[in-house]
Amino acid sequence: MRPVIIAMSLLSAFSVGVALAQTPPAADAMARAKEAFDKADQDKDGALNLKEWKAMGRRERGFQMMDADHDGKLTPDEIRSAIAAYRKQQG
Known part of the structure; x- marks a missing residue:
């Protein structure tokens, strides 16, 4: 699940409610x-396709693991869900 750990930095940007409650460094x-995420999203559709994901130096396996609906795009929600599942698995 290493790709999930890497994607965690992308996920945090989409937790607006949490961001408001965080300290300034967070x-x-x-x-x-x-x-x-916005920089990686070259076509500006609000999701990352496999080409955009790989351009970030990420592996296809991680993309496939997180693409829950198998539509060929990683949305912030899919990244959040993958991270939540990883955290739950860890403990």
């Missing part, structure tokens, strides 16, 4: 994560 980290 909010800054979320802003950086959102910026990284």
Whole structure:
């Protein structure tokens, strides 16, 4: 599940409610994560396709693991769900 760990930085940018409750350094980290996701989302459709994912240096296996609906796109919700499942598995 290493790809999930890597994707965690992307996920945090999409937790607006949590971001508002965080300290400024955490909010800054979320802003950086959102910026990284937006930069990776070359076609600006709000999701990452496999080409965009791999352009970030990520492996296809991680993409396939997180693409819950198998539509060829990773949405922030899918990333969040994958991270939640990983955290639950860890403990």
